[in-house]
Amino acid sequence: MASLTVRQLDDKLKKLLRLRAARHGRSMEDEVRTILRAAADEPDRATPDAVAAPRPSPLAARQESQPHAASEKKVLLIIGGGIAAYKSLDLIRRLRERGLGLHVAMTDAAQEFITPLSAGAINDARPYTDLFDPVHELSVGHIRLARSVHTVVVAPATADLIAKMANGHADDLASAILLATTANILLAPAMNPHMWANKATRRNMAQLIADGVHVIGPNAGEMAESGEAGVGRMAEPLEIVAAVQALLAPAPGLLAGVRMLVTSGPTHEPIDPVRYIANRSSGKQGHAIAEAAAVCGARVTLVSGPVNVPDPPGVHVIKVETAREMLSAVEQALPADVAVFAAAVADWRTATNSQEKIKKSGKQAPELMLVENPDILSSIAHLTSNRPKLVIGFAAETEHVVEHAEQKLARKNCDWILANDVSPETGIMGGDSNTIHLVTRTGVEHWPPQTKTEVASELVARIAQALRTTR
Ligand SMILES: Cc1cc2nc3c(=O)[nH]c(=O)nc-3n(C[C@H](O)[C@H](O)[C@H](O)COP(=O)(O)O)c2cc1C
Numbered sequence: 528m529a530s531l532t533v534r535q536l537d538d539k540l541k542k543l544l545r546l547r548a549a550r551h552g553r554s555m556e557d558e559v560r561t562i563l564r565a566a567a568d569e570p571d572r573a574t575p576d577a578v579a580a581p582r583p584s585p586l587a588a589r590q591e592s593q594p595h596a597a598s599e600k601k602v603l604l605i606i607g608g609g610i611a612a613y614k615s616l617d618l619i620r621r622l623r624e625r626g627l628g629l630h631v632a633m634t635d636a637a638q639e640f641i642t643p644l645s646a647g648a649i650n651d652a653r654p655y656t657d658l659f660d661p662v663h664e665l666s667v668g669h670i671r672l673a674r675s676v677h678t679v680v681v682a683p684a685t686a687d688l689i690a691k692m693a694n695g696h697a698d699d700l701a702s703a704i705l706l707a708t709t710a711n712i713l714l715a716p717a718m719n720p721h722m723w724a725n726k727a728t729r730r731n732m733a734q735l736i737a738d739g740v741h742v743i744g745p746n747a748g749e750m751a752e753s754g755e756a757g758v759g760r761m762a763e764p765l766e767i768v769a770a771v772q773a774l775l776a777p778a779p780g781l782l783a784g785v786r787m788l789v790t791s792g793p794t795h796e797p798i799d800p801v802r803y804i805a806n807r808s809s810g811k812q813g814h815a816i817a818e819a820a821a822v823c824g825a826r827v828t829l830v831s832g833p834v835n836v837p838d839p840p841g842v843h844v845i846k847v848e849t850a851r852e853m854l855s856a857v858e859q860a861l862p863a864d865v866a867v868f869a870a871a872v873a874d875w876r877t878a879t880n881s882q883e884k885i886k887k888s889g890k891q892a893p894e895l896m897l898v899e900n901p902d903i904l905s906s907i908a909h910l911t912s913n914r915p916k917l918v919i920g921f922a923a924e925t926e927h928v929v930e931h932a933e934q935k936l937a938r939k940n941c942d943w944i945l946a947n948d949v950s951p952e953t954g955i956m957g958g959d960s961n962t963i964h965l966v967t968r969t970g971v972e973h974w975p976p977q978t979k980t981e982v983a984s985e986l987v988a989r990i991a992q993a994l995r996t997t998r
Pocket residue numbers: 606607608609610611634635636637684685686687688717718719722
């Protein structure tokens with residue numbers, strides 16, 4: 528085998544190697560040995576690129592790969608140098624909880640308030656800090672980064688960063704990315720109320736809004752400086768997340784041509800002509816899913832029990848009362864590519880349905896004999912022909928939420944279960960928000976609390992992603 532010495536390398540490679548070796552405190556020869564050893568361990572990566580763009584650390588390696596591959600939409604968070612930077616650490620966590628692929632960049636001033644180590648540890652990837660990074664910028668990394676994301680969030684957006692953006696500066700990594708990106712930009716300004724009210728900041732903000740930049744906050748309240756209050760507090764992390772999600776909302780056409788079946792609401796099981804067994808389901812979640820899917824171009828059939836929410840636009844709605852009617856409507860609505868069973872179907876009905884109103888006798892209360900209703904989710908998920916590609920159920924639980932959902936997934940043969948805790952104190956039944964645990968055959972994902980509309984958008988995005996990978 529021919530031997531190779533560092534002297535034989537070309538100048539550019541030698542320079543790179545010198546920088547890399549210095550950073551790791553090794554001799555150049557040792558650095559070469561380390562690279563070769565790593566390359567031998569991973570034969571597929573033993574390409575010239577692996578040497579030309581060495582991975583400086585495991586953290587940086589993860590940064591260069593697709594971060595958190597669960598989502599296709601990437602977000603870049605730029606942290607500016609303000610006191611509110613500490614809240615950005617929570618923001619990182621919240622964005623990651625949504626399964627978003629997240630890159631983080633920090634200005635020099637931001638690093639006076641929080642460290643790259645904290646941001647990197649929470650995001651599981653080293654933050655970008657330097658415009659003139661000798662490794663990353665070999666391939667003009669700041670332009671690649673600016674182009675690779677769907678949304679850039681600046682939080683906190685300092686008066687200084689806002690001024691630089693409004694005037695097109697590009698003298699550091701953050702401003703260069705902001706100038707180079709074609710992605711949505713969302714600013715979360717945070718500063719002293721006098722800075723926010725200053726005519727220069729007003730002018731800069733007016734310019735940025737005219738340029739199409741999105742803004743969340745600032746809120747009114749107490750400032751970090753003692754005794755100061757007014758408008759200037761950064762929006763709370765969850766508010767920023769909601770604004771990001773609105774920007775990431777599924778695009779029309781995402782489910783074009785997909786046949787989707789959704790069930791929603793409760794069922795009513797009659798006891799006699801005036802009385803029935805019911806539950807507290809409002810239909811808000813199922814209807815929101817049907818609407819979100821229709822907005823994304825799916826052909827949606829919604830089979831709904833009795834609800835007080837309006838029919839979603841653009842959706843074919845079939846109204847039913849009982850579990851048996853719901854099953855029959857669902858069967859008639861097949862074939863479908865995706866079926867989402869969000870209805871709270873009554874488990875039982877009375878064995879007999881009195882045709883006359885049952886009268887009080889004054890002696891003994893009537894005995895109600897119950898029999899089990901058909902299990903719609905299980906029936907459809909067990910179909911051998913005509914089974915939708917993706918069968919999704921809901922599990923409303925009051926205890927051991929995830930454990931019960933995992934058992935339900937296996938028992939009912941469905942693909943995903945969206946489990947939620949419907950104990951009265953959660954306010955989920957009939958309320959506008961929901962906290963979902965997505966249980967699939969490969970694991971569990973805990974979604975943060977969000978509105979039922981947000982849950983619907985998230986689910987529709989996941990469905991689109993799953994269909995793409997199975998096509
Ligand atoms: C203690 C302290 C707190 C600061 N807080 C803020 C702030 O909340 N908002 C702001 O716009 N600037 C704040 N500044 C000023 C910025 O740090 C300064 O303008 C810096 O250049 C901003 O840099 P960057 O926008 O590149 O991160 C603060 C400065 C100090 C020393």
